[in-house]
Amino acid sequence: MKSYFAPASTGNFSVGFDLLGAAFEPVDGSLFGDELRIHSEQAELSLSLTGRYVHQLPKDTDHNLVLKCFYAFEKAIGRTLPRLQLELVKNLPVGSGLGSSACSIVVACYAFNDYFGKPLDDYQLLQLMAQLEGGVSGSVHYDNVAPSFYGGLLLMLPDSPLLCRALPWFEHWQVVLCYPGTVLSTKEARAVLPQQLTLKHSIAFAGMLSRFISALYAKDESEAFAALQDLVAEPARQHLMPELAPIREKLTAQGIGHVGISGAGPTIFAVCQNDTQAKFADDYLQQHYAKNSDAMTTVCRLARQGARAL
Numbered sequence: 001m002k003s004y005f006a007p008a009s010t011g012n013f014s015v016g017f018d019l020l021g022a023a024f025e026p027v028d029g030s031l032f033g034d035e036l037r038i039h040s041e042q043a044e045l046s047l048s049l050t051g052r053y054v055h056q057l058p059k060d061t062d063h064n065l066v067l068k069c070f071y072a073f074e075k076a077i078g079r080t081l082p083r084l085q086l087e088l089v090k091n092l093p094v095g096s097g098l099g100s101s102a103c104s105i106v107v108a109c110y111a112f113n114d115y116f117g118k119p120l121d122d123y124q125l126l127q128l129m130a131q132l133e134g135g136v137s138g139s140v141h142y143d144n145v146a147p148s149f150y151g152g153l154l155l156m157l158p159d160s161p162l163l164c165r166a167l168p169w170f171e172h173w174q175v176v177l178c179y180p181g182t183v184l185s186t187k188e189a190r191a192v193l194p195q196q197l198t199l200k201h202s203i204a205f206a207g208m209l210s211r212f213i214s215a216l217y218a219k220d221e222s223e224a225f226a227a228l229q230d231l232v233a234e235p236a237r238q239h240l241m242p243e244l245a246p247i248r249e250k251l252t253a254q255g256i257g258h259v260g261i262s263g264a265g266p267t268i269f270a271v272c273q274n275d276t277q278a279k280f281a282d283d284y285l286q287q288h289y290a291k292n293s294d295a296m297t298t299v300c301r302l303a304r305q306g307a308r309a310l
């Protein structure tokens with residue numbers, strides 16, 4: 001058996017709608033992402049489903065993205081491949097804002113490419129992943145697939161042959177992620193977005209993103225926190241997540257530098273500068289944002305490594 005893993009990710013990172021994304025891993029060293037196991041080659045392609053969030057997946061495995069990835073990968077390389085006995089260990093909640101569909105897509109495409117001798121280079125592989133993710137969310141955006149594939153905090157460069165570039169990070173930052181247990185589809189959360197921005201608004205968005213990125217390079221933490229403002233998606237999505245404003249007020253009153261929506265939500269992320277803040281955010285979010293037994297809260301650091309064989 002060969003086993004592969006890809007980490008969870010936070011698209012947007014508040015200030016970079018569709019242009020920033022980060023991969024995260026729990027500080028306790030556990031794995032937080034989807035795993036794909038290739039058990040053997042066999043006559044027919046098959047997929048079994050296990051893991052904590054298996055009940056959130058379509059019952060019919062023909063609708064599972066992992067099988068769609070297999071056929072898309074086969075088409076991309078232009079030859080018929082041996083059929084596989086696959087198992088997806090679904091550890092990320094679906095429609096959560098944690099890049100769940102992207103994570104399954106990344107782990108599957110990475111696994112097939114590795115297993116079949118790397119016929120696609122990283123550029124081709126990332127483009128394939130982004131196209132598949134676009135098929136789910138309704139538009140091609142790289143801010144979940146790219147960090148899940150490469151790890152780190154990344155700036156998307158969709159018009160460059162690089163596609164994305166790694167950014168600096170404050171090593172002591174801990175990010176507390178809280179998924180409340182309710183589902184918000186990315187398609188639905190994109191449907192409420194404005195179709196146009198005014199010139200003034202466009203300049204403000206570009207200015208805030210540039211301010212954040214320049215603060216990362218300058219290692220200017222207070223400037224970085226000041227620039228972590230979502231001027232595009234959050235104003236349009238806040239009615240979908242009414243708890244965000246009071247939670248932000250409570251956590252920032254404790255000195256926590258930033259609270260935002262992870263991807264399209266409903267997961268909330270809190271950027272903390274020390275263990276005391278992270279512990280407070282962890283406890284507070286578990287008590288005040290978790291809504292059912294599907295909810296989960298985890299204290300993370302940036303995941304430097306993306307998709308890989310285990």
Ligand SMILES: Nc1ncnc2c1ncn2[C@@H]1O[C@H](COP(=O)(O)OP(=O)(O)OP(=O)(O)O)[C@@H](O)[C@H]1O
Nearest residue numbers: 064065094095096097098099100101104185186263
């Ligand atoms: N392996 C899979 N993982 C996740 N979603 C899957 C998978 N296979 C099929 N799907 C379907 O893809 C859709 C994913 O929807 P959506 O993009 O809203 O979720 P998401 O990727 O989990 O969201 P987010 O990026 O905000 O975490 C759902 O309809 C889900 O049933």
Ligand SMILES: N[C@@H](CCO)C(=O)O
Nearest residue numbers: 011012018186263264
């Ligand atoms: N950038 C995407 C991320 C989806 O997880 C969005 O906000 O719609």
